[in-house]
Amino acid sequence: MARARLLRLGLALGSVGMVLLIIAYWDSVGPAHFSPHAAFSRPRTPGPRPSPGQAAGRELAPDVDEFLEKLLGAGTRQSVLPGKKTEPPPPPAPSRPAPGSMEESVRGYDWSSRDAPQSPDADGQQAARRGVLRDFCANTSFVFPAKERSFDDIPNYELNHLIVDDRHGVIYCYVPKVACTNWKRVMIVLSESLLDRGAPYRDPLDIPREYVHNSSTHLTFNKFWRRYGKFSRHLMKIKLKKYTKFLFVRDPFVRLISAFRSKFELENEEFYRKFAVPMLRAYANHSSPPASVSEAFGAGLRVTFSHFIQYLLDPRTERLAPFNEHWRQVHRLCHPCQIEYDFVGKLETLDQDAAQLLRLLKVDGRLHFPPSYRNRTASSWEEDWFANIPLAWRQQLYKLYEADFVLFGYPKPEHLLRD
Template sequence: NPTARGCTNHMCSQEQRFQLLKSHCEKNPQLKDSYDEDNEQTYSRLLVDDKHKLLYCALPKAASTTFYNMFYYSYTGKLLKQVHCKSCWEEQGLVFLNQFSKPERDQRLRDYYKIMVVRHPLDRLVSGWNGKYTRPYSHATWRLHGPRMIEMFRKLQENTTLQQEIEKGATFDEFVRYVNYLETTDGEDHNQHWRPHHRLCHPCSIHYDLIVKVETMQEDSKVVLHKLGL
């Protein structure tokens, strides 16, 4: 009984999260299929903070903007004006784990405190839709995927062309059907903004120390703030 050991509510919830994660990983061994320890791209979402000896898996649409700013502020005392300014992080030495050699990666994976931030997958999907597809042609993600999903899932009416339908934009139903189609094929065509957690952060293969939920981030992130000295 975790309570009998005197753990706080926060620590008990962390223990429950890891127990749930372990259970799902054991029941679904295929969740490990996307992890290739020798492929540097496996680690392309893990931000390295050598100053505080932290690794953070930056999952898009799961408070990544907030966490990027937390790390940057801990180095500079300033917030990022452009949060996706990769050169701004690199100037401070904040780079992703795939940029290191395998021995350097292995050492950090072994010794650093590892953080994963998760969000309810349907909320994350809706966030991706709102950010990329509600304004057709305004985002590169739409230009890459929007026409394809309309072509695949919309039945053309008489006297209409595919281009005319594309100009109307995609529907949320078409977007969900498209995402499901990608997941049931090879899954590798997923855009990072909706690619499942296990394909980016590999929680069944990488042993994280902290699981932060977007829904309870105010409480969960206290551990991170403390480690960053904020």
């Protein structure tokens, strides 16, 4: 019996030692797979990557992610592992709204394709955006909550917006209301994480919207603990070091207007019950709002933009739960002072930035960024939307989102913040 126990202990220690050796090896070599779209190690800053021909003569690393999944996943395996290819049920009717519909009017769809302009200063623009981030993250006089914590201090549940594609070595932090639906579609195509009749999707627009926002479709950092246990943080750091990391941002106040329009001007049962009903009770003196959004809309009862701003400024809101992701600050979703992003795109220059990013990732030959919504929620609308918002509220709201304005280079909206 003692000999059997010693044997089992030796095997366990040997397995752990092997895992540590593999992690150390991967840390020095980087990810590479026997895939037609193999990803090679990248430098810290974006730049040209070696082609498969240039890598000839060098032995490719095994699929370490798959190996660790098999070795460490025993007993923690989910029914469908994050990142595994899954086959959705038969696709429903097309998700594109009919022209003239309420959804089309509010969201502002534009399904026409167009060529993105090529900026002669594209690389310089990226360097400038990353420089602004680095400078303010290092500036000790500029402070905001959670700025000084380390990556290890970030709770696991706050890493749920970081989507990983191991096939191409890409990490995308998605920000709702900043073209995230289409960027998620691109990540599904790249990672081949979702199948359509047995084959991976090739055209991002073929992926139904409801599958795009299903959390089981994507491998995100917060799922690593269930797959890798105590090795999860180390593997995250390796991937953050080796992979190309990107996010897209938007003027913070315009993003708030867009969130309000899509979640409260359209009939959304979930957002009505969870957010509109409490707003109507707290700020509109409706003690018993209708039970459903259709009843409320039928009675002409809706939350106003003023109610929404009151809700954001109310200290009770954050005490009950963190902001919903559609209006949570970008620095709380993507942690730009703990993660050094290689590419910072902006919705205001979406076509240009999307084309540049796909070239950087060397995938521009196999897919194009899908046509996006017309940006009907524009900066020029801010004065109209904030016209009935008291000055003191506007100033408080700016302080709430100041870090996003500063970190991502958006000018302070002085015209909204003074008499």
